[in-house]
Amino acid sequence: xxxxxxxxxxxxxxxxxxxxxxxxxxxxxxxxxxxxxxxxxxxxxxxxxxxxxxxxxxxxxxxxxxxxxxxxxxxxxxxxxxxxxxxxxxxxxxxxxxxxxxxxxxxxxxxxxxxxxxxxxxxxxxxxxxxxxxxxxxxxxxxxxxxxxxxxxxxxxxxxxxxxxxxxxxxxxxxxxxxxxxxxxxxxxxxxxxxxxxxxxxxxxxxxxxxxxxxxxxxxxxxxxxxxxxxxxxxxxxxxxxxxxxxxxxxxxxxxxxxxxx
Amino acid sequence: xxxxxxxxxxxxxxxxxxxxxxxxxxxxxxxxxxxxxxxxxxxxxxxxxxxxxxxxxxxxxxxxxxxxxxxxxxxxxxxxxxxxxxxxxxxxxxxxxxxxxxxxxxxxxxxxxxxxxxxxxxxxxxxxxxxxxxxxxxxxxxxxxxxxxxxxxxxxxxxxxxxxxxxxxxxxxxxxxxxxxxxxxxxxxxxxxxxxxxxxxxxxxxxxxxxxxxxxxxxxxxxxxxxxxxxxxxxxxxxxxxxxxxxxxxxxxxxxxxxxxx
Numbered sequence: 001x002x003x004x005x006x007x008x009x010x011x012x013x014x015x016x017x018x019x020x021x022x023x024x025x026x027x028x029x030x031x032x033x034x035x036x037x038x039x040x041x042x043x044x045x046x047x048x049x050x051x052x053x054x055x056x057x058x059x060x061x062x063x064x065x066x067x068x069x070x071x072x073x074x075x076x077x078x079x080x081x082x083x084x085x086x087x088x089x090x091x092x093x094x095x096x097x098x099x100x101x102x103x104x105x106x107x108x109x110x111x112x113x114x115x116x117x118x119x120x121x122x123x124x125x126x127x128x129x130x131x132x133x134x135x136x137x138x139x140x141x142x143x144x145x146x147x148x149x150x151x152x153x154x155x156x157x158x159x160x161x162x163x164x165x166x167x168x169x170x171x172x173x174x175x176x177x178x179x180x181x182x183x184x185x186x187x188x189x190x191x192x193x194x195x196x197x198x199x200x201x202x203x204x205x206x207x208x209x210x211x212x213x214x215x216x217x218x219x220x221x222x223x224x225x226x227x228x229x230x231x232x233x234x235x236x237x238x239x240x241x242x243x244x245x246x247x248x249x250x251x252x253x254x255x256x257x258x259x260x261x262x
Numbered sequence: 263x264x265x266x267x268x269x270x271x272x273x274x275x276x277x278x279x280x281x282x283x284x285x286x287x288x289x290x291x292x293x294x295x296x297x298x299x300x301x302x303x304x305x306x307x308x309x310x311x312x313x314x315x316x317x318x319x320x321x322x323x324x325x326x327x328x329x330x331x332x333x334x335x336x337x338x339x340x341x342x343x344x345x346x347x348x349x350x351x352x353x354x355x356x357x358x359x360x361x362x363x364x365x366x367x368x369x370x371x372x373x374x375x376x377x378x379x380x381x382x383x384x385x386x387x388x389x390x391x392x393x394x395x396x397x398x399x400x401x402x403x404x405x406x407x408x409x410x411x412x413x414x415x416x417x418x419x420x421x422x423x424x425x426x427x428x429x430x431x432x433x434x435x436x437x438x439x440x441x442x443x444x445x446x447x448x449x450x451x452x453x454x455x456x457x458x459x460x461x462x463x464x465x466x467x468x469x470x471x472x473x474x475x476x477x478x479x480x481x482x483x484x485x486x487x488x489x490x491x492x493x494x495x496x497x498x499x500x501x502x503x504x505x506x507x508x509x510x511x512x513x514x515x516x517x518x519x520x521x522x523x524x
Binding site for chain 2: 008009010011013035036038039040041064065066096097098099100101102103104105107108111112144145148149150151153154155156157158160161164165168171172175177178179180181182183184185187233235237238
């Protein structure tokens with residue numbers, strides 16, 4: 001009935017936080033939340049008093065294959081029973097007011113939750129209903145609040161987007177991907193020696209064709225050409241292409257008889 | 263017709279990247295993209311060959327008030343004309359293959375884009391169609407690719423979610439919110455002296471009521487109580503409440519005649 005045999009092959013990685021949706025309204029949103037959780041490596045979903053009951057087939061349709069999270073999701077009567085076995089609970093709250101509570105950014109909370117999970121303690125991330133958000137009693141069950149820094153002129157996030165930001169930060173808190181690399185596939189970045197070899201070839205042909213014939217200006221022109229090619233990482237394959245381009249352009253010139261072959 | 267008089271009062275902050283949707287299919291998604299952009303302070307939207315034409319009223323319905331971005335959005339025939347006035351263009355690409363291109367994380371690209379925008383150059387962020395993604399010719403128009411680190415077992419992001427992650431990172435790249443604070447509203451964090459004053463009061467009453475009567479164990483018990491109250495930041499208002507609790511509990515005990523008043 002609810003896609004128990006379908007979906008992606010999702011297996012929890014280590015000890016990860018439980019997402020608790022408090023009084024969620026639309027099944028579509030619950031499915032979209034499961035999808036967002038899976039994106040960031042969150043696997044455990046609990047529902048507190050879902051408005052339309054549970055299970056709801058619609059949720060599986062919007063989960064885009066994160067079926068397992070919905071299959072395994074548990075339903076609880078109230079917040080207290082949903083968090084009873086957890087050790088540390090965060091509540092997301094866009095507009096906290098008149099309460100004394102630690103407030104973390106999503107990034108700060110993700111880093112802290114990683115540390116707590118590493119101690120084999122169980123962490124919860126609580127999200128309120130679509131429009132109203134969490135009430136004061138819900139928040140009193142939590143250790144800390146999470147408030148996303150976002151454009152103050154436009155803070156409206158839907159439930160799945162709110163979960164996505166938190167799931168993404170959870171993933172990023174341990175991600176080791178370098179911030180910038182050059183994808184080179186079968187080739188590799190050229191060494192300075194290989195680049196020098198090409199620049200020598202180019203300069204030679206530019207001397208041959210007369211492009212560098214103004215001798216007082218020649219050193220500056222050669223340097224400017226060097227600056228251009230030194231600006232980005234060039235691959236070994238691209239250098240071979242450049243050698244070929246220079247050779248063929250020079251040869252074409254010679255074949256058209258505009259300069260004498262050497 | 264398309265909500266030109268409605269929506270949030272959104273005014274661009276500084277020089278921010280242009281979001282370019284290439285061959286987007288569903289108007290719902292275009293609206294949801296506008297909403298996600300506004301969340302992160304991105305204001306400029308361009309559409310390349312939207313499948314169902316433009317404008318589409320549905321888009322305004324899913325924009326949740328980010329109407330202005332849709333009102334101001336421009337439509338282009340091809341990628342080349344959409345990027346012609348830009349200086350640096352990133353393409354999001356979940357599965358880059360067989361091309362030689364710089365690849366950045368969303369966070370890395372956001373930081374780099376902030377630097378480029380600060381130089382008054384115009385940056386583009388290009389997103390492909392819902393299912394197919396960008397093709398190789400689209401990517402050849404770009405300076406670099408962006409690939410989000412996400413759970414490799416479940417990478418499926420919808421278009422608006424992909425834009426949200428990038429918009430969020432753009433916002434976070436300049437956000438100064440402290441990662442963890444204590445929201446204290448009208449009160450403030452207590453000083454060590456105020457805490458000491460309360461601990462003196464508590465210890466006095468615990469001596470009075472006999473809780474600390476085991477003199478060899480007394481120093482250790484007092485230290486353990488200290489450790490508990492030193493663990494978290496306590497506010498001045500909470501200390502007053504704690505003073506009141508101790509006073510009332512001690513008084514109640516006296517009124518019930520279980521100990522003599524001092």
